[in-house]
Each structure stands twice: as structure tokens, then as C-alpha cells.
Amino acid sequence: MSEFATTVERLCEASKRDYMNPYSSLEWPETLDPEQWFTSPELISLYGSEAYDRLREPVRKRLSFYEAVNFFSLNIHGEKALVEGLARRLYARGPGGSESEEVTGYLHHFLDEENKHMIYFGRFCTKYAGKIYPDKKMAFPREYEEGEEDFLFFAKIMIFEEISDAFNVRMARDDRLVPLARRINLLHHRDEARHLVFGRRMVKELFTRHSEKWSGRTLEGVREYVGNYLKATWREYYNPEVYKDAGLDSPYETYSAALDEPGGRERRRRISEPCVRYLLENEILIEEPLL
């Protein structure tokens, strides 16, 4: 059995052992006072900016509530795309199919767990904010070389989940947060820890298998796309609608200014560092993207 197959088998066993019921694992208060911490202050998109420094604590807490709604919303959108892509690959033959019995077995767990995450993310957003922030990402149809589309699909999952998990890990242990917000972050991290292992192995496997056959132009395009995807993923953490809902003035100007803040750049670089290092080590990226 290959090293990859052994890892996948181990992940399947862990998923069976940690099988979770999303309906009984969380307690949902009827209402929540939005002037509490729902996002760790240091992870709020505006943290460290002049705009943030001007806010009084109750407004910062209200902002932390809408930032949590945005974080959960973008997880829902990411997981919806993930579920669609995984379902298409399940039992599919040929390029892009799940191919081996081990991978198929794990895709079942992956799909199950992602669906459960959307249940609690969606419930939080609709119950307490009355909405899910809309997805602003679009995909245009295009031609791919062999293996390119699969590689990009799994690379996007990996990037999206690595950044999201860094937030989960920090917030799951932050006792300033309301218990429900902490618990959601903890539950998500428990499953994501396995998905991240799978994601890294899958990305490396697909890149090694296909990249040597790609033309120089395709390889360059893939690298450019991966770097831009990292930047685009971070952009979603900054949402003018969040700033508007929290009662801040000039939400679009706040958005643009926050993206240019040196403190924010450094935070994005630091949080992405393990993921970027992995991409560089495996020559998927050849230079660190400016986040």
C-alpha cells in the first residue's frame, strides 16, 4: 500500500471514530446579545487600523458579531463549492475521478463532514443575523490541460481550509468569545484537521503527477492562479457589508483602507505562512505572493 493510501485509510478511521451529530453537539440560545465577542479582536479585519482604533468597545463587539457571520458565510460558500466538486469526482472514472477505493471512502467522509459544517454555520447566520452574506466569487468557463482542473480544485480547497482553520484554532481557545462561537470554531477545527492532511497530500500528489506534462504557459498560469487565489481568499475576510451592518461610516472606503494597512498585511502573511511554505517547498509557488 502506498504512503498516500495509508494516510487516507488512517483518516477514514479517524472520521469514523469522531463521527459527530450536528444537531446535538451545539446548544442554541434563543437570542444572543450582539455586543459580546464573537470573533477574537485580533482577528477582526480592521484590527490595528485607524478606523478600528476610533471605535468604542460596544461597536467593536458588534463588529465582531458581523465578522463572525461573514466568516461563517464564506465557509458556507467555500464548502458548497467543495461539496459540488467532490460529489462530481465520487465514483467517477478517468481523469478527475476518485480512482482508488481508499480515496472514494474518504470522499464520503469529506462530503458528510462538510455538509454538517454548513448546517451549523447556516443556522448561526440565519438565526442570529437573519442572513448569509452573498458570495462574490465567479468562475468563467475555460479549457484545461490534463490534471490542471483537478489540481486547481484541490489546491483551492487546501488554501481556503488552511486559512479558515488558522482562525478556528485561535478562536476555539479564546475564552473571551461567547460559548457558541467558540464551540462552532472547535467543532469545525476537529474535522478540518483531517481535511488539511488529506488536502496537502492530494495537492502534492496531483502536482507531481501532472505538472511535468504541462506546457510552460500552463504551469506559469497555474502558479499565477494559486498566488491570486490566496489574495482573493483574504479579500473575502474584508467585507464592506459587514462594516455597514456594524454601523461604520463609509464602508467601501474602510474596506480599501483596511486592505492597505501594514498591520493587516503582516497578519495575512503570518496566518498564511504555513500554507505558503508548503506551496513553496513543493514548487507549486516559486515566490511568496504579496498578501
Next chain:
Amino acid sequence: MKTEAEIKHALREWIAGTSGKIDARNLSDETPIVEQRIISSLQVMDLILFLERLSNRPIEIDRLKPGVFRDINSIYSGFFHSGSKT
């Protein structure tokens, strides 16, 4: 309220500045910005936020029609002209 010329000028400057692949002077109202990969699908997310700011109203992605980002003329008629597609 901005005029058509002002809006198209703002779009041209934003697209050229974001893309870095073309000079604003070489970008006509008919240049296919997606087909020629002047703007990537990932940069469209930023373009949508820019359009929301310029038009001062939210954009519902699910209701957008294919080709709405084809060129500056399409963007103008899709988001700013009366009978807009959003």
C-alpha cells in the same frame, strides 16, 4: 450622478490599474477583458465591489447574466444604464 463618460473612464482606470497587463490608453470600450485575460475570474470579485461603490448599490451575483463583464460597454449597460441586469 456621474455621466457615462466619467463612469467608463473610472472603469478603464480601475481595470488597467488592477490588471497591470494593459495601459488604460490601449483599453477600448470593446476590448474583451475576460477573454483576453486582462481581468481574471478572481479579480472579478474586486471589480464587483468597485461597481457597488460606483453605483452605490449592492450587486446580486446570482442574477447576473453571462457576458456582463465582457467589456466596458457590457459593464456599463449591465450596471449603470437604465434597465440594468442587476
